[in-house]
Amino acid sequence: xxxxxxxxxxxxxxxxxxxxxxxxxxxxxxxxxxxxxxxxxxxxxxxxxxxxxxxxxxxxxxxxxxxxxxxxxxxxxxxxxxxxxxxxxxxxxxxxxxxxxxxxxxxxxxxx
Numbered sequence: 001x002x003x004x005x006x007x008x009x010x011x012x013x014x015x016x017x018x019x020x021x022x023x024x025x026x027x028x029x030x031x032x033x034x035x036x037x038x039x040x041x042x043x044x045x046x047x048x049x050x051x052x053x054x055x056x057x058x059x060x061x062x063x064x065x066x067x068x069x070x071x072x073x074x075x076x077x078x079x080x081x082x083x084x085x086x087x088x089x090x091x092x093x094x095x096x097x098x099x100x101x102x103x104x105x106x107x108x109x110x111x112x
Contacts, residue, residue, distance in 0.1 A: 003028035006038060007088035013102040014089040020104055024111070037083030038090075043076065046090060049098040052076060057087040 005028055007014030021028045052075055062084045079085050092098040099106045
């Protein structure tokens with residue numbers, strides 16, 4: 001498996017996702033969204049499995065400040081320029097799938 005976890009160290013669900021893979025001795029790569037955001041290619045890969053609107057954290061301060069709910073076009077560019085708008089964790093197992101949030105049931109299916 002080629003697991004990537006996109007999230008922040010402050011996010012409880014991101015820490016739970018990391019613990020899930022550590023406990024099962026599954027190697028993963030953690031990408032801190034406060035330091036490095038998603039690339040356009042990574043976002044495109046994730047969008048094959050998850051709708052872009054499902055990736056947006058509508059409860060975040062960044063979402064309220066950006067007025068994103070009124071923007072119909074260029075959502076992808078806004079997300080790429082402000083990675084703190086993403087729900088976390090985003091877990092990607094290329095090319096099998098991707099999830100947003102804490103989804104141990106989906107991750108278990110990747111192992112089978």
